[in-house]
Amino acid sequence: MTFSDVLLQQVINGVSLGAMYALLALGFTMVYGIIELINFTHFSVFMVGSFIAMAVLLAVGLSGQSVILTGLPLVAVLLLALVVTMLATGTLGVVIERTALRPLRNVPGTAAMITTIGLAYILTNLVLLLVGAQQENYPNPLPNLTWHLGGATVHLREVLVWVVAAVLMLGLQLFVHHTKLGKAMQATAQDAEAARMMGVDVDRVVLTAFFLGSALAGAAGLIFGLYYNVVDFQIGYTAGLRAFTAAVLGGIGNIPGAMLGGLLIGLIESVGGQLIAVRWTDVIIFSILVLVLVFRPTGLLGRSLAQRS
């Protein structure tokens, strides 16, 4: 393998990681865009989603990598896991908003944000209690199909990640720009009081943002399991922080920004890891977070502060 092949391979890996981070970053950014809340529970919802998807895959008879499916059964099983997981995590997000966060909506300061941290601990420890601290071998029915791109290899799992992420993000864009509720979401993010004066039910818009964001986090959880083949109760922390960095890098509150930021963070992780050293990955990513916050707090695609007021 030549150096350029290695680099190409890392780009392929990076785009896959990035697609997952982007799905996760969208949840942060949608909620922030509407109620200016950094929702740290999102980390745990993603992790819970990974376990829910695992439960679905186990329930249909898979275990570890021993059962390999192809063709229609494969598509059906993955689709089932994806849909069930997204509905479940979406509902979890709605329950969290409705019970724990809505009562704090108009409380000034950081009460709501601190609450999301507390909820994240509760969810993480519930999973720890239920499944234990050990790494779980993720049921993975994907056949070992590969394609060659120059000297680099593309696995089926990468193609799967790309397709799922692309379809979901396209769906989200269509929803936001072409449905009434999507427009209400945009309007609320731009001027909540004016949206209310148009008759928009802002509570419903907030619930929608939580449902969609959490559903996408569930999808990212399934992708994580299929990509790495192992999960444990702590996966939310690292992936969540990277996705949060992606949301800030793209411009928090900005939906295309979260997609771009996710992709960039994925690429930085894999290409940066290759060029420098994997153990420096977190240093690189979080240095970027610091630099963005210092020099361009509105992110790459974020609007300037003056425009926002």
Added chain:
Amino acid sequence: MLEFRDVDTFYGELHVLKAVNYKIEQGEIVCLLGGNACGKSTTMKTVLGVVQPKRGAVVLEGEDISRLSTAERVRRGIAPVPEARRLFPRMTVYENLMMGAYTRKDKAAIAEDLERVYELFPRVKERLAQSAGTLSGGEQQMVAMGRALMARPRLLCMDEPSMGLSPAYVEQVFEIIQEINRQGTTIFVVEQNANMALSIAHRGYVLQTGEVMLHGTASELLGNEWLQKVYLGQAEATPAPR
């Protein structure tokens, strides 16, 4: 059509509206005059349900709407043109107009109203695909009025429609307000520009530190000496100190 019955409104400890009474009849243009921080904008917010009165009632066509949500009030025919326009800056002009029709489902009638808005505001029609935030202040005011009309309101509530506009635009805006009124919409307008407001209004109220000081027909108010002196700028201007 709309009535305030002894309405008291508070922001925390601050008593903003003090036992205020207004009565707006079907088909009228009623203006609310007053200086800064006298409760004009709070009046608008109370009409729309953004602020709830602590005591008293807001009554629309005999029904107490004091506890209804803003959305419910919009459905009952009240539409706002808020202070400083409050357009959705990164949505297009067309999308802004359609947000005005958010609570409606009657597609054919919405299309009719869109045509009516284009007729009233030819400039708006030229800018449909543009982001609302990139328009001039005058154009934004037109879009804000168009957006409110898209709710097919029976009562249009306008908060400082002349604020920040050039004199030519102010005149245009007030002509259009009269036209909208002639087409059958009742109008409640809050204005600093008292002369302009009284020139088109049927009746007016004057608010000072949260209390109605004066009310009457537009011609009565125009003839009131005290009002002339305080708000209408007819008294000799005090020369600025050098």
